[in-house]
Amino acid sequence: MAYCIDTSSLIAAWEERYPPENFPKLWDLFDQAIIDGRIVAPEAVLDETEAKAAELHAWLKERDQMFVALAESIQVRAKEILARHPRLVAAKKQRFAADPFVIATAIEHNLIIVTEERPTGNLNRPNIPDVCRDFDVEYISLLQLIRTEKWITG
Secondary structure, three states: OOEEEOHHHHHHHHHHHOOOOOOHHHHHHHHHHHHOOOEEEEHHHHHHHHHHOHHHHHHHHOOHHHEEOOOHHHHHHHHHHHHHOHHHOOHHHOOOOOHHHHHHHHHHHOOEEEOOOOOOOOOOOOOHHHHHHHHOOOEEOHHHHHHHOOOOOO
């Protein structure tokens, strides 16, 4: 399987749940999945980590093969997503600009999205899972990724 990971999962893993100093084996497994091309993200995810998680951002910058360029097909798909769900990105709600690109990348490359966002059930305030349901895109949490990949760290 291959995955498109959202900023929320990266930050949750690095800063909240599995810090590298405590879970080095997990990050080795994560790194290998990146090298193997099984975990990717749009460039916008890297941009989001710069202001939110400096150490994570530095780690990700060393793994540039992970980041999918915003090809025209992804940009067109992101516009389609935003046309149907304009509230996915709303400045006053502190929504993140990467979300439509995460979904578009997953659609274009037939990937499973990894996100810590939960569905709101309200398309006036959608999160990634709400939009995934509308576009028939599979999504899982970080813990589900670890279980699916059968990563053992201890």
